[in-house]
Amino acid sequence: MMTDDNANTGQKVVLVTGPSGAGRTTAIRVLEDIGYEVIDNLPLSLIGRVLGGPALDHPLALGVDVRNRDFSTEMMLQVIEDLRENENHDVEVLYLDCSREMLIRRYSETRRRHPLAPAETPDHGITREIELLAPIRGRADVLIDTSDLSPHDLKEELMQWLSQSGAENLAVSVHSFSYKRGVPRGLDMVLDARFLRNPHWEPSLRSLDGRTDAVADYVAKDPRFDEFFTRVAELVDFLIPAYGDEGKSHLAIGFGCTGGQHRSVALTERLAKTLAHKGWQVSIRHRELERRAETGPASKQLG
Known part of the structure; x- marks a missing residue:
């Protein structure tokens, strides 16, 4: 992440989120492979407690989506705001985005049930989730559209954006x-x-x-x-x-x-x-x- 002379030098934390099926799990695995400590599906109410201890000597990635216990748009936005105001944390929000049409196609191919529409067709849940996450998408520091990306392509994108350090490496x-x-x-x-x-x-x-x-x-x-x-x-x-x-x-x-x-x-x-x-x-x-x-x-x- 880019820094200036007064930039935060605290614990590096990446919040990984986005609609179901857009690549969040793949991104979490990639971050783990490049040296991040990963915690997936952590309840929002526990994030402050997890980050309240001594800073780690390696970056931390937290996977967050609508399946998290106690998830709400308002609470997620508040967590982001609180972390950004804390000088002990250097926070980025990574948002894995995807077109509605491609999400429907992926769910159709895998025959998975959508977490927000377990008794309905996936397109209902996809629409609800996109609307639910829209304000969070607007707060993203890194937004990657996976509509046309394979898992390998997504890994390349993540390596490009998140393995960087220092202003000269923007x-x-x-x-x-x-x-x-x-x-x-x-x-x-x-x-x-x-x-x-x-x-x-x-x-x-x-x-x-x-x-x-x-x-x-x-x-x-x-x-x-x-x-x-x-x-x-x-x-x-x-x-x-x-x-x-x-x-x-x-x-x-x-x-x-x-x-x-x-x-x-x-x-x-x-x-x-x-x-x-x-x-x-x-x-x-x-x-x-x-x-x-x-x-x-x-x-x-x-x-």
């Missing part, structure tokens, strides 16, 4: 996507590239994507490209230290275009290279290209 991710499929969850900055000329209408480029020199050069020759990219890069240069000053551990930036294949991909690649050249740790996600490259099942259960 993690930046740059995403490309198609507006046809909606804006990915968890982005801090969204930029629309549809005003740039579209390589789709160039027959020789239509089957290529923005990772190729031919497409990247074509997009960059738009007369508005240079000024747009320069302004975006300058804004990101300003935001990264600002996020560090606020104690954030990552910044997620998204470029969208019509198909998520050409313009958004070219911009994502170029910005990632620019940031990496300046010494920032950068990861890239091309949502539409990754979907097309999938060879396994359309979805995998994230516990």
Whole structure:
């Protein structure tokens, strides 16, 4: 987690939450594998007691969801607030998110009962849980949308965000996507590239994507490209230290275009290279290209 000169140096605590089926159990296991002491399904009323003892010499992860005894939205929000105000604790809320449609699909594939709808179809419970957790989602420090992630992909994301320490290791991710499929969850900055000329209408480029020199050069020759990219890069240069000053551990930036294949991909690649050249740790996600490259099942259960 990013820190400034006056930042909290107390016990590192990660609260792991999110809707059932979005990946909370998988995340808990990953955190345990990378050195966190893990306590899952701890009643909210006992969190203060658990953290009241001497600080540990390793980070702590607490799994919290609607199945926890005495769970309520109000109580969860109060726990988060109390921990953040306590100088003995360095707290992050990790929220594993997922689209309603994918959650329904995962429950259908596994034939599990939803904890909030044991006698009904899962979609009723999923809707209730998403509404119940919405205020908590708004307090998240790290939000990972698992709708398109396999368990392996989720592990990669967690390693990117939560194994970092020190301001110089703030993690930046740059995403490309198609507006046809909606804006990915968890982005801090969204930029629309549809005003740039579209390589789709160039027959020789239509089957290529923005990772190729031919497409990247074509997009960059738009007369508005240079000024747009320069302004975006300058804004990101300003935001990264600002996020560090606020104690954030990552910044997620998204470029969208019509198909998520050409313009958004070219911009994502170029910005990632620019940031990496300046010494920032950068990861890239091309949502539409990754979907097309999938060879396994359309979805995998994230516990």
